[in-house]
Amino acid sequence: MTYLAKPKLRHPTLATNKVGYTRRDYEGKISTLCAGCGHDSISASIIEACWELDIEPHRVAKLSGIGCSSKTPDYFLGASHGFNTVHGRMPSVLTGANLANRDLLYLGVSGDGDSASIGLGQFAHAMRRGVRMAYIVENNGVYGLTKGQFSATADQGSKSKKGVVNTDSPRRAWSTPTARSTWWPWRCSSARATWAGASRATRRSWCRSSRARSAMEARPSST
Amino acid sequence: MKQIEAVNDFVIKFANVNGSGSASANELFAKAILRMGVPVSPRNIFPSNIQGLPTWYEVRVTEEGHLGRRGGTDMMVAMNPQTWDADIAELAPGGYLFYDSTRPLPPSKFRDDIRVIGMPLTEICNAVYQDPRQRQLFKNIVYVGALAILLGIEPEVVEKLFGEQYKGKEKLLASNVQALHLGCDFARENLREPVGLKVRRADRVGDRIFVDGNSAAALGCVYGGATVAAWYPITPSSSVAEAFQKYCTKFRVDQSTGQHRFAIVQAEDELASIGVVVGAGWNGARAFTATSGPGISLMTEFIGLAYFAEIPVTLINVQRGGPSTGMPTRTQQADILCCAYASHGDTKHVLLFPEDPHECFEHAAAALDLADRLQTPVFVMTDLDIGMNQRLCKPFQWDDSKAYDRGKVMTAEELEAGRDFGRYKDVDGDGIPWRTLPGTHPTKGSYFTRGTTRDAYARYSERGPDYIYNMERLLKKFATAATLVPQPVLRPAAQKTGLGVIYFGSTSPSMHEALQELEGRGIHLDAMRLRAFPFPESVVQFLAEHERVFVVEQNRDAQMRSLLVNELDADPAKLVRVLHFDGTPITARFIVQAIDAHVGKANVQGNTTTGAKEAA
Numbered sequence: 080m081t082y083l084a085k086p087k088l089r090h091p092t093l094a095t096n097k098v099g100y101t102r103r104d105y106e107g108k109i110s111t112l113c114a115g116c117g118h119d120s121i122s123a124s125i126i127e128a129c130w131e132l133d134i135e136p137h138r139v140a141k142l143s144g145i146g147c148s149s150k151t152p153d154y155f156l157g158a159s160h161g162f163n164t165v166h167g168r169m170p171s172v173l174t175g176a177n178l179a180n181r182d183l184l185y186l187g188v189s190g191d192g193d194s195a196s197i198g199l200g201q202f203a204h205a206m207r208r209g210v211r212m213a214y215i216v217e218n219n220g221v222y223g224l225t226k227g228q229f230s231a232t233a234d235q236g237s238k239s240k241k242g243v244v245n246t247d248s249p250r251r252a253w254s255t256p257t258a259r260s261t262w263w264p265w266r267c268s269s270a271r272a273t274w275a276g277a278s279r280a281t282r283r284s285w286c287r288s289s290r291a292r293s294a295m296e297a298r299p300s301s302t
Numbered sequence: 303m304k305q306i307e308a309v310n311d312f313v314i315k316f317a318n319v320n321g322s323g324s325a326s327a328n329e330l331f332a333k334a335i336l337r338m339g340v341p342v343s344p345r346n347i348f349p350s351n352i353q354g355l356p357t358w359y360e361v362r363v364t365e366e367g368h369l370g371r372r373g374g375t376d377m378m379v380a381m382n383p384q385t386w387d388a389d390i391a392e393l394a395p396g397g398y399l400f401y402d403s404t405r406p407l408p409p410s411k412f413r414d415d416i417r418v419i420g421m422p423l424t425e426i427c428n429a430v431y432q433d434p435r436q437r438q439l440f441k442n443i444v445y446v447g448a449l450a451i452l453l454g455i456e457p458e459v460v461e462k463l464f465g466e467q468y469k470g471k472e473k474l475l476a477s478n479v480q481a482l483h484l485g486c487d488f489a490r491e492n493l494r495e496p497v498g499l500k501v502r503r504a505d506r507v508g509d510r511i512f513v514d515g516n517s518a519a520a521l522g523c524v525y526g527g528a529t530v531a532a533w534y535p536i537t538p539s540s541s542v543a544e545a546f547q548k549y550c551t552k553f554r555v556d557q558s559t560g561q562h563r564f565a566i567v568q569a570e571d572e573l574a575s576i577g578v579v580v581g582a583g584w585n586g587a588r589a590f591t592a593t594s595g596p597g598i599s600l601m602t603e604f605i606g607l608a609y610f611a612e613i614p615v616t617l618i619n620v621q622r623g624g625p626s627t628g629m630p631t632r633t634q635q636a637d638i639l640c641c642a643y644a645s646h647g648d649t650k651h652v653l654l655f656p657e658d659p660h661e662c663f664e665h666a667a668a669a670l671d672l673a674d675r676l677q678t679p680v681f682v683m684t685d686l687d688i689g690m691n692q693r694l695c696k697p698f699q700w701d702d703s704k705a706y707d708r709g710k711v712m713t714a715e716e717l718e719a720g721r722d723f724g725r726y727k728d729v730d731g732d733g734i735p736w737r738t739l740p741g742t743h744p745t746k747g748s749y750f751t752r753g754t755t756r757d758a759y760a761r762y763s764e765r766g767p768d769y770i771y772n773m774e775r776l777l778k779k780f781a782t783a784a785t786l787v788p789q790p791v792l793r794p795a796a797q798k799t800g801l802g803v804i805y806f807g808s809t810s811p812s813m814h815e816a817l818q819e820l821e822g823r824g825i826h827l828d829a830m831r832l833r834a835f836p837f838p839e840s841v842v843q844f845l846a847e848h849e850r851v852f853v854v855e856q857n858r859d860a861q862m863r864s865l866l867v868n869e870l871d872a873d874p875a876k877l878v879r880v881l882h883f884d885g886t887p888i889t890a891r892f893i894v895q896a897i898d899a900h901v902g903k904a905n906v907q908g909n910t911t912t913g914a915k916e917a918a
Contacts, residue, residue: 137748140585140740153750153762160740162584163752164577165603171532171574175581175589176740178530178565183585183741201577204570 085109097133105129105136107157111150118148118217122155125186128292129156134184140176141186144169144198147224148190148217167198170205173212185212186295192222195231213295305417306396307498310340310365312376317389319382321353327442328359330463331449335363336512337459339504343369343811345691345887350537350630356385365506369694370812373889377499379445386411398497400449419493421448426484440481447485452493454500457486511697515688518659519618520545521698522666523590524553527706528616530589532567532578534597537630538686539620542592572600576615580604583614584751586739588670590616595624595637598644605679606645607753612726612735614673614709618666621685623885632885633686635807636857641681642835642865648773652680652783653835657810658688660695668788674709676783677737687808687887710736717746725749726772727758733778780836787834790841793817795826801901802848806832806862808887809854815890816897825901827852832862837870845872852897854880856888
């Protein structure tokens with residue numbers, strides 16, 4: 080849907096927050112994810128949360144790994160610098176960015192493939208170090224971009240579109256309490272409608288701005 | 303038997319057990335000779351082990367100032383029974399064996415053509431010291447004392463070194479001086495037969511300093527303005543990060559607030575350490591990592607990202623013997639190709655080749671400037687021989703008025719003034735685009751950095767023309783890099799010649815010595831020392847001007863030669879390989895033999911020459 084230009088029109092009476100921005104100022108490019116994808120709800124929640132918290136958009140640095148979740152930083156906070164890094168390694172890049180400039184807010188966006196499989200180590204070490212960041216894991220239990228493979232958080236017994244049953248137990252890294260970093264287990268509806276059969280029973284969309292807001296708010300002020 | 307006789311020109315080797323405290327005593331020995339104004343070139347030859355395995359310390363005493371490894375041993379201080387046989391076998395005929403004679407050894411353990419000097423070190427120490435650890439440690443100091451008398455090193459010089467080392471620790475000072483005198487006194491009374499090897503006071507050291515390349519590179523990073531370092535421990539590069547920590551603690555702590563003006567992360571692995579450096583570089587800091595071959599292999603995905611997304615990154619690669627875990631404590635120049643083309647897809651990277659600690663300092667600082675200017679990874683390709691051995695070199699110099707080259711960073715004012723910002727647009731014709739740093743301006747200049755293809759304005763694009771524009775611009779940027787990197791150093795032959803030689807990095811001191819020797823044999827070569835990749839135009843000229851060019855390097859596959867052929871379309875037929883790759887530093891003897899042999903058999907075709915075999 081990249082060929083659709085995002086309209087710049089906005090309602091003339093849109094409310095502004097304390098730093099003078101409307102919600103529209105927190106938007107990014109138009110999403111290229113599948114229609115109905117829960118990730119878009121998370122993006123919308125981030126937009127809402129940043130507006131509510133009176134964060135200046137350009138004072139946020141948004142970093143991600145690789146995958147559907149990691150594409151989303153292009154779809155919110157268009158005035159922020161973003162960095163779509165390599166698969167599973169967003170935490171280290173964000174750590175380095177953080178060391179270079181302590182004045183910005185750091186938002187890390189990742190998925191279950193990114194943070195529970197290939198990047199489980201970096202995820203854990205970012206927690207261990209207490210990196211000053213909001214860490215959002217967009218967990219849908221599936222590899223969306225490569226079309227339907229199970230991720231490490233897929234529920235045991237889930238059946239893929241092709242009929243394969245997941246026999247492995249899911250990785251639940253999210254239940255680890257962390258001292259100083261903030262992260263949130265986003266369990267959203269499946270990335271692809273075609274995969275919904277395996278997930279409908281167990282996955283709910285928890286994408287409320289209150290969640291995003293608590294993630295952004297709870298970030299410690301310094302490391 | 304004719305004993306070797308030499309003044310200020312010999313090689314003495316200490317065979318020890320690692321973890322026995324010999325390293326500091328041996329270093330003391332080398333420094334004492336330096337203090338007498340005689341250049342030395344010491345080398346640690348050590349195992350990948352903490353305690354108990356053989357380790358050697360080789361000191362080349364060289365009034366002429368030849369700092370490369372010579373090869374051969376004139377005197378062996380044999381303190382390790384494990385390696386006794388090989389150590390004895392290695393001594394040159396007429397050489398000297400110094401050993402601990404406390405326990406008698408059968409005559410079969412010696413050679414007829416060497417002079418044997420026995421001293422009951424264990425007995426002497428056991429008589430004086432009660433503590434087992436002291437008995438062990440002071441044995442090393444006792445032999446230094448005896449050797450001082452035998453070789454003519456002034457004991458007062460050693461005492462002065464002790465005084466500096468143990469300043470404020472009077473007890474340690476006194477016990478070390480006592481041990482030294484135990485050795486001196488024994489030698490004066492019992493080892494009266496003169497030894498043909500002598501150290502004679504000279505004035506050949508000048509203002510040169512004695513430092514290891516890893517410390518030098520770390521200091522170069524401090525002066526070069528690095529504020530972020532991320533690393534993962536790996537031999538032989540760990541001491542770069544450790545020295546950086548030390549220098550930062552000294553120079554980069556705000557005196558009034560105690561705040562650190564630096565950040566160092568010992569990461570969980572090399573992927574994370576390069577990730578931290580990429581993140582810091584993206585966000586405007588000068589950042590570096592130090593690693594060795596296996597670390598480079600792990601970092602390659604990120605190196606490709608930094609190349610394609612155009613992020614300043616400095617990597618100090620202290621090369622060791624590969625492949626795989628290879629020879630972790632031995633030296634090689636075998637990462638040339640893997641660094642030049644690190645990562646998948648079409649990539650090329652800037653490499654710098656320091657010849658000694660002085661250039662480690664200069665190149666580390668230069669790399670940080672180049673990385674910012676070129677917005678790309680820059681590798682400082684040092685090696686274990688330079689990195690972990692102390693070497694005499696020119697003192698470091700730094701012009702405090704020098705401003706860092708931060709490259710093309712667009713400011714908020716420029717954006718505000720309406721300047722067009724295309725992150726990947728070549729507006730200046732040098733292939734280098736402008737960048738903005740996060741947080742610069744509320745509404746202008748933000749962009750989404752990615753490893754996927756994009757157009758000149760950083761918008762995601764898989765269009766062929768956008769991709770080609772970007773890839774060709776990166777090539778143009780690489781051509782620009784060739785004009786900015788340290789240029790080659792030419793050393794013309796005494797007379798006109800069709801022979802040339804190309805070398806780089808730690809081969810340098812041995813090459814200089816070899817060129818002298820070859821000239822003595824009537825073989826004249828114009829020599830070019832490469833200091834960086836990409837190769838400037840002068841390298842093309844050099845190749846064109848010579849009929850035959852030897853390429854001297856320390857790897858099996860002639861990697862620099864491949865790079866010359868690949869990048870410059872150089873004629874492979876005229877590039878003669880001179881390859882040394884057994885893990886020891888290349889010697890002048892090796893180079894001379896290889897080139898002499900090749901020149902000598904003019905009627906024999908072929909372009910590989912490996913020289914004669916030599917003892918390790």
